[in-house]
Amino acid sequence: MGCVNYGVCVGFVVVVFTALTAPFCAGLTDPRDVAAINSLYVALDFPPLDKWLPLGGDPCGDSWQGVLCVFSNVTEIRLNGMNLGGTLVDSLGDFKSIIVLDLSNNHIGGSIPNNLPLTIRNFSLSGNQFTGSIPESLALLSQLLDLSLGNNHMTGGIPDAFQQLTGLINLDLSANNLSGQLPPSTVDLSSLNTLHLQNNTLSGLLDVLQDLHLTDLNIENNLFSGPIPTKLLAIPNFRKGGNPFNTTIIPSPSTALSPSIAWAPSPGYAPGNLADVPSISIAPKFRSSRKFWTTKGVIGISITGAAILFVLGACLFVCRYCRDRKVKKDSERNDVGAYKAPGENPNNSKSSLQPSLPVEKGSYTVEKVSIQPVSKEPIMKPQDGYGVDNRRTGINPKPQDEQLPPPPFPLPLVEKVTVKPLAPAEVTRSDHPSTSLNSGSTIPFTIATLQQCTNSFSEENFIGEGMLGSVYIAELPDGKLVAVKKVGITASRQQSDDEFLGLVSRISKLQHPNIVNLVGYCNEHRQHLLVYEYCGNGTLHDLLHVDEENHKKLSWNMRIRMALGAARALQYLHEGCQPPIVHRNFKSANILLDEKLAVHVSDCGLDLLLSGSTTEFSGRYANGYGAPELESGSYTCQSDVYSLGVVMLELLTGRKSYDRSRPRGEHSLVRWAIPQLHDIDALSKMVDPSLNGAYPVKSLSRFADIISRCVQWEPGFRPPMSEIVQDLLQMI
Known part of the structure; x- marks a missing residue:
């Protein structure tokens, strides 16, 4: 019997399909991800995608088309250029651990939903038929690295939602119908490199862009007005045509015109055409005085001017003659004999106390400012700890086997220099074409500069000693504080200068809110130094185990947020970098x-230096952070997960990772804690006493469960970093 109503038939088929597939829904994939991808399939109008189902199924176990998974979670959906239609729905935000969602170059319409997955990092909807406005819920996507919404039909303004998107690198909103001014929070996009806004109707000024580190900016065919900030003109790839700018740059006072002369556009001048040169129109006041400019007047002015020039020239000659005589007499009187050695040629104009600083061609330029002796006063009293074992551990701050060779000039007197990075030039390793050093963002320093900034690497500027060398606090000429890591001889000998530049290039590309930024480097006289941003509140190790007063103020929620920040840094290294980067030295002393x-993890990207260290296992295992597999020389991303579990145990208990001052069975924090993590009574007793019970019992249990999974003996049983981040996010 035929169906009377088509809708009834469809409903009947769905019910039958559900009944048939229900017994087979159990699979590898997380049920929440299964439900989310089922809803996406229905919203896209059931496209012909291999193995996709509207109900149930196993996307990870059955390898659905365009779907990638890590263990039981969907982490990537790539369906670009698949001729998809339909819309998107709010269930998109139900994915538990998705990182990449690429639906570009399709025919999807409707508006972008407000409920978006919080774990998303690469989100591309460009080349579709989306309408409506950009959702303000973008403000919640703090892990976003790449957002592409170009070539759609979206309207309205750009929402002021960039405050938390400090890790965003690429943003494309081009070819829409967006209007209004750039939001104030644009200044918070500190990691942004590429910004495409062309072919919209955006207006206003560009001031909010001038302090961003952009390398590619396209604002063509909009309604931006006013002067272009000078800093934007230095962007290597800056396209700006088709905007009604008033002028190309903000005029400096030295080039400003007299009030009696006004700028007026030429007859053929069109707004936005920066090649047109405006003509000068004569002001009415000047026009009314034209009668003065007769032949006699011109002759009189010429004679007067010549006389004035003659008098001025005579005065200058007399002044210079007198000055030269005075200088000569003074020199003869003093005879500069204080710096002459017996028998030295008095005609030798070069003093032996003025060192000649070699300048490596092609790497940087050095502008000589003045010669000043290094101050004997310390810059400031540095705080203990900067990703290193501080002086309170009893480690000799300057071990003999780590001493670097002295520079080829005297230390007491150095020449003050100003370092200027060479603009678009790059230092490239010949054996690794993919590694290039952008000297515009990473500054090359000289030994002389770092000596002056660290008071000749004095004891007062010493912060601490780590596995790779000593760290000193330094104050740059602009007043900014940085930390200078002197890579020790043991690690330096393993790398040539080219390999060190490749390492610097690698580190400089690590851009994440929870990772310490590399400011610059020094590769001179066979010495390798790294210059990092300075974090003024010390390390997590100091906060937990040294600073008793502030330790007591550390609340439960603050501890969870610190664990989340550290986990996000490792997630970026493991899953956001290709190839993945293993930290290899993750510990609370390296969490600044x-x-x-806020957490900033140091020593990221230095795994290549640590991998050759013969003492790595003994040092890491002895301090309690080393995973069991390190004993056999195997170290992977899962080993970092183990170390993160140890750090979270420190946050939970307030204890050190390895403490010989405690009873024998409690030396190792992991071995002591593991048997108690699933016993709620024992767990309550092992919590840091300084919390005074101010924590939710349910939150405590969940945190202990995350730790337990991180410190599993077998690496394969430990969760990926994306899962840890998601679990910690649910606790906030």
Whole structure:
């Protein structure tokens, strides 16, 4: 019997399909991801995608088309150019651990939903038929690295939602119908490199872009007005045509015109055409005085001017003659004999106390400012700890086997220099074409500069000693504080200068809010130094185990947020970098804290230096952070997960990772804690006493469960970093 109503038939088929597939829904994939991808399939109008189902199924186990997974979670959906239609729905935000969602170059319409997955990093919807406005929920996507919404039909303004998107690198909003001014929070996009806004109707000024580190900016065919900030003109790839700018740059006072002369556009001048040169129109006041400019007047002015020039020239000659005589007499009187050695040629104009600083061609330029002796006063009293074992550990701050060779000039007197990075030039390793050093963002320093900034690497500027060398606090000429890491001889000998530049290039590309930024480097006289941003609140190790007063103020929520920041840094290294980067030295002493106690992980990208260290296992295993597999020389991303679990145990208990001052069975924090993590009574007793019970019992249990999974003996049983981040996010 035929169906009377088509809708009834469809409903009947769906019910039958559900009944048939229900017994087979159990699979490898997380049920929440299964439900989310089922809803996406229905919203896209059931496209002909291999193995996709509207109900149930196993996307990870059955390898659905365009779907990539890590263990049981969907992490990537790539369906670009698949001729998809339909719309998107709010269930898109139900994915638990998705990182990449690429639906570009299709025919999807409707508006972009507000409920978006918080774990997303690469989000591309460009080349579709989306309408409506950009959702303000973008403000919640703090892990976003690449956002592409270009070539759609979206309207309205750009929402002021960039405050938390400090890791965003690429943003494309081009070819829409967006209007209004750039939002104030654009200045918070500190990692942004590429910004495409062309072919919209955006207006206003560009001031919010001038302090960003952009390398590619396209604002063509908009309604931007006013002067272009000078800093934007230095962007290597800056396209700006088709905007009604008033002028190309903000005029400096030295080039400003007299008030009696006004700028007026030429007859053929069109707004936005920066090649047109405006003509000068004569002001009415000047026009009314034309009668003065007769032949007699011109002759009189010429004679007067010649007389004035003659008098001025005579005065200058007399002044110079007198000055030269005075200088000669003074020199003869003093005879500059204080710096002459017996028998030295008095005609030798070069003093032996003025060192000649070699300048490596092609790497940087050095502008000589003045010769000043290094101050004997310390810059400031540095705080203990900067990703290193500080002086309170009893380690000799300057071990003999780590001493670097002295520079080829005297230390007491150095020449003050100003370092200027060479603009678009790059230092490229010949054996690794993919590694290039952008000297525009990473500054090459000289030994002389770093000596002056660190008071000749004095004891007062010494912060601490780590596995790779000593660290000193330094103050740059602009007043900015940085930390200078002197890579020790043991690690330096393993790398040539070219390999060190490749390492610097690698580190400089690590851009994440929870990773310490590399400011510059020094590769001179066979010495390798790294210059990092300075975090003024020390390390997590100091906060937990040294600073008793502030330790007591560390609340439960603050501890969870610190664990989340550290986990996000490792997630970026493991899953956001290709190839993945293993930290290899993750510990609480390498977790730095800024003035807001936000986490910044140091020593990222230095695994190549650590991999050759013969003492790595003994040092890492002895301090309690080394995973069991390190004993056999195997170190992977899962080993970092183990170390993160140890750090979270420190946050939970307030204890050190390895403490010989405690009873024998409690030396190792992991071995002591593991048997108690699943016993709620024992767990309550092992919590840091300084919390005074101010924590939710349910949150405590969940945190202990995350730790337990991280410190599993077998690496394969430990969760990926994306899963840890998601679990910690649910606790905030």
